[in-house]
Amino acid sequence: MFDFTLDATDGAARAGTLVLPHGTVRTPAFMPVGTHGAVRGLHPDEVRRAGAQIVLGNTYHLHLRPGEDVVRQLGGIQRFMHWSGPVLTDSGGFQVFSLEGLRKITEDAVTFTSHVDGSLRALSPEKATEIQWALGSDIAMQFDHVVPGQATRELAEEGMERSLRWLERCRVRHEALQDGGPACQALWPIVQGGTHEDLRRRSLEGILTRGDWSGIAVGGLSVGEPKPVMHRILEHLAPILPPDRPRYLMGVGFPDDLLEGIARGVDLFDCVAATRNGRHGSAWTATGKVNVRGATLKLSGAPLDAECDCETCRTFSRGYLRHLFVVEEILGLRLVSIHNIRFLVRLGEEARRRILEGTFNDWSRAWLARYHGGEAA
Amino acid sequence: MFDFTLDATDGAARAGTLVLPHGTVRTPAFMPVGTHGAVRGLHPDEVRRAGAQIVLGNTYHLHLRPGEDVVRQLGGIQRFMHWSGPVLTDSGGFQVFSLEGLRKITEDAVTFTSHVDGSLRALSPEKATEIQWALGSDIAMQFDHVVPGQATRELAEEGMERSLRWLERCRVRHEALQDGGPACQALWPIVQGGTHEDLRRRSLEGILTRGDWSGIAVGGLSVGEPKPVMHRILEHLAPILPPDRPRYLMGVGFPDDLLEGIARGVDLFDCVAATRNGRHGSAWTATGKVNVRGATLKLSGAPLDAECDCETCRTFSRGYLRHLFVVEEILGLRLVSIHNIRFLVRLGEEARRRILEGTFNDWSRAWLARYHGGEAA
Numbered sequence: 001m002f003d004f005t006l007d008a009t010d011g012a013a014r015a016g017t018l019v020l021p022h023g024t025v026r027t028p029a030f031m032p033v034g035t036h037g038a039v040r041g042l043h044p045d046e047v048r049r050a051g052a053q054i055v056l057g058n059t060y061h062l063h064l065r066p067g068e069d070v071v072r073q074l075g076g077i078q079r080f081m082h083w084s085g086p087v088l089t090d091s092g093g094f095q096v097f098s099l100e101g102l103r104k105i106t107e108d109a110v111t112f113t114s115h116v117d118g119s120l121r122a123l124s125p126e127k128a129t130e131i132q133w134a135l136g137s138d139i140a141m142q143f144d145h146v147v148p149g150q151a152t153r154e155l156a157e158e159g160m161e162r163s164l165r166w167l168e169r170c171r172v173r174h175e176a177l178q179d180g181g182p183a184c185q186a187l188w189p190i191v192q193g194g195t196h197e198d199l200r201r202r203s204l205e206g207i208l209t210r211g212d213w214s215g216i217a218v219g220g221l222s223v224g225e226p227k228p229v230m231h232r233i234l235e236h237l238a239p240i241l242p243p244d245r246p247r248y249l250m251g252v253g254f255p256d257d258l259l260e261g262i263a264r265g266v267d268l269f270d271c272v273a274a275t276r277n278g279r280h281g282s283a284w285t286a287t288g289k290v291n292v293r294g295a296t297l298k299l300s301g302a303p304l305d306a307e308c309d310c311e312t313c314r315t316f317s318r319g320y321l322r323h324l325f326v327v328e329e330i331l332g333l334r335l336v337s338i339h340n341i342r343f344l345v346r347l348g349e350e351a352r353r354r355i356l357e358g359t360f361n362d363w364s365r366a367w368l369a370r371y372h373g374g375e376a377a
Numbered sequence: 378m379f380d381f382t383l384d385a386t387d388g389a390a391r392a393g394t395l396v397l398p399h400g401t402v403r404t405p406a407f408m409p410v411g412t413h414g415a416v417r418g419l420h421p422d423e424v425r426r427a428g429a430q431i432v433l434g435n436t437y438h439l440h441l442r443p444g445e446d447v448v449r450q451l452g453g454i455q456r457f458m459h460w461s462g463p464v465l466t467d468s469g470g471f472q473v474f475s476l477e478g479l480r481k482i483t484e485d486a487v488t489f490t491s492h493v494d495g496s497l498r499a500l501s502p503e504k505a506t507e508i509q510w511a512l513g514s515d516i517a518m519q520f521d522h523v524v525p526g527q528a529t530r531e532l533a534e535e536g537m538e539r540s541l542r543w544l545e546r547c548r549v550r551h552e553a554l555q556d557g558g559p560a561c562q563a564l565w566p567i568v569q570g571g572t573h574e575d576l577r578r579r580s581l582e583g584i585l586t587r588g589d590w591s592g593i594a595v596g597g598l599s600v601g602e603p604k605p606v607m608h609r610i611l612e613h614l615a616p617i618l619p620p621d622r623p624r625y626l627m628g629v630g631f632p633d634d635l636l637e638g639i640a641r642g643v644d645l646f647d648c649v650a651a652t653r654n655g656r657h658g659s660a661w662t663a664t665g666k667v668n669v670r671g672a673t674l675k676l677s678g679a680p681l682d683a684e685c686d687c688e689t690c691r692t693f694s695r696g697y698l699r700h701l702f703v704v705e706e707i708l709g710l711r712l713v714s715i716h717n718i719r720f721l722v723r724l725g726e727e728a729r730r731r732i733l734e735g736t737f738n739d740w741s742r743a744w745l746a747r748y749h750g751g752e753a754a
Contacts, residue, residue: 038708066675066696070676073678074697075678301451319450323447329415330417333707334420
């Protein structure tokens with residue numbers, strides 16, 4: 001359980017194998033987001049056939065609806081949503097800190113107003129740990145204090161220090177819940193510290209003195225800071241993160257972000273962009289984005305992406321997909337979401353193959369050049 | 378092509394086999410409606426796995442968007458929507474006559490305002506036939522003059538007589554399009570005449586003198602008249618319709634309507650209720666309707682319908698389905714639509730089995746009593 005093997009490295013890029021209670025994840029890997037216990041618009045069988053190895057569930061959303069007790073009574077998150085593979089749950093930290101004006105932070109907890117019914121709720125390190133335990137995910141995340149990408153050094157330091165103190169509280173609660181039993185859920189810490197390298201280093205050092213974690217996440221990136229800043233922080237962390245532990249870059253990303261992250265040693269990614277873009281009719285291809293509503297697609301019998309092996313591209317024409325969006329038929333959202341998820345999953349698979357071959361950097365550079373300069377844009 | 382074999386009868390109920398260019402349909406059978414070239418919310422593979430043998434396409438909707446030329450250029454309706462089985466298209470008559478206040482009827486054509494962009498359009502017998510020819514359905518319907526269920530005798534007679542004249546024009550245009558080539562599309566007439574038995578009889582007689590049709594539809598029912606009136610008209614038509622031709626009751630129905638129709642000799646049905654109810658979280662079971670949003674489902678690990686073999690009932694709990702509707706996750710609409718379609722398809726399959734056994738009437742009576750008095754209501 002919770003075993004990670006580094007299969008190969010190529011520069012800072014890594015190919016690994018992560019063994020979890022509900023299955024094995026070959027990295028680098030993209031994790032689709034199942035906010036409410038369903039990857040938006042998709043059947044779990046479609047997510048599986050798109051090649052996803054692990055999905056994410058949102059503690060904040062599942063706590064509000066249907067409530068972790070309902071999920072637990074219906075057999076846990078996997079059985080509830082008919083996903084037999086591994087599940088990672090976030091802690092709700094990102095969501096409650098995003099509720100600007102609707103939440104109050106104290107050292108004890110974050111009090112917030114539910115976006116569903118306006119009721120007053122609280123999440124604390126203990127509560128977030130208990131919820132994730134009830135959900136039954138393979139990997140639970142620590143409750144952390146997330147600050148915006150433009151936060152002052154003072155605020156970034158405050159969030160980082162508080163996240164360390166909260167990690168300790170999460171760990172204590174998690175161990176109590178585990179109660180000496182077999183390890184069925186891992187708790188992963190989150191490196192914070194905003195855009196400041198020294199704060200990031202102190203965060204990581206603090207994490208490593210507080211336990212022997214089976215994986216480590218990097219949070220508080222892709223939250224408004226410029227892309228080069230994110231890359232700089234990842235480059236700073238890559239050599240000091242324990243090489244024998246998987247690294248999860250939270251909330252990232254788009255296709256280019258995946259390759260940039262992999263090049264800087266990241267193993268796991270999650271992002272809602274695949275399904276959100278899918279719902280808006282925006283599809284990724286190797287040569288850039290395609291607007292599925294575009295008039296030029298009207299009479300096209302070609303697949304959305306001729307290089308793609310997803311169910312959508314193997315089955316339907318661009319002309320048909322465009323028609324579905326024009327008439328607002330929800331099958332369209334689903335078909336483009338399937339494509340976008342497969343696109344990111346396949347990018348992870350291809351990156352892994354290149355890392356194992358030792359050709360990642362050349363391939364990645366060529367891929368990015370084609371994507372950014374692509375004819376499809 | 379267009380061969381119909383009567384496999385068995387049981388009272389007025391019939392079991393038949395209809396051979397069409399794109400496949401064989403065992404009757405009685407429910408045909409899901411694919412308004413815009415997609416059964417609302419569903420993937421064609423889901424429709425197929427639900428056991429549907431034939432789907433319906435709407436000429437009015439497909440003419441407006443994407444236009445029949447687009448469908449033709451993309452390979453015809455089957456290839457366009459990735460449905461390899463038979464397709465029946467309606468003529469648009471029902472839709473344009475429903476556009477009360479937005480349409481003008483003359484002997485030549487119905488002029489109407491498009492609900493999409495307000496443009497002025499016209500459908501005539503010739504135009505409706507040409508559109509369906511371009512779409513490439515297995516069965517095209519005549520363009521008819523539909524009157525409401527509460528129409529006066531005078532209006533019902535006018536609509537019936539006009540429908541006969543229009544049938545003749547459809548036939549001439551259809552033969553010209555066929556141009557002596559192999560029969561790849563059938564044209565079916567529609568019996569009109571409102572709630573008046575003598576008008577219905579005259580309509581049928583007029584139809585039979587105008588050609589040798591491979592199937593006959595009954596239109597203008599389930600359009601506002603009381604249920605017993607619909608049953609009376611069907612009972613009147615059953616003995617005078619040619620027994621060796623399939624009979625299609627247009628726009629019907631709900632589960633009980635299917636059994637009542639089959640008992641009166643109907644072979645084919647179509648209705649949007651399965652998917653419309655599915656989208657609203659209303660599911661059919663053998664003991665009546667279930668409101669999927671109901672609070673009593675919250676903690677239920679049971680399937681939606683314990684007697685159902687559909688993908689939804691085999692996979693997901695009532696508690697999960699309820700949760701999907703509460704959080705407005707579109708997967709929910711789809712899962713209940715799959716169940717409702719399978720429910721009607723299965724009802725047709727079971728009715729056929731009972732007719733072949735000669736036990737239809739007892740079974741049907743017991744089924745209806747349980748459905749109407751059921752514990753689930």
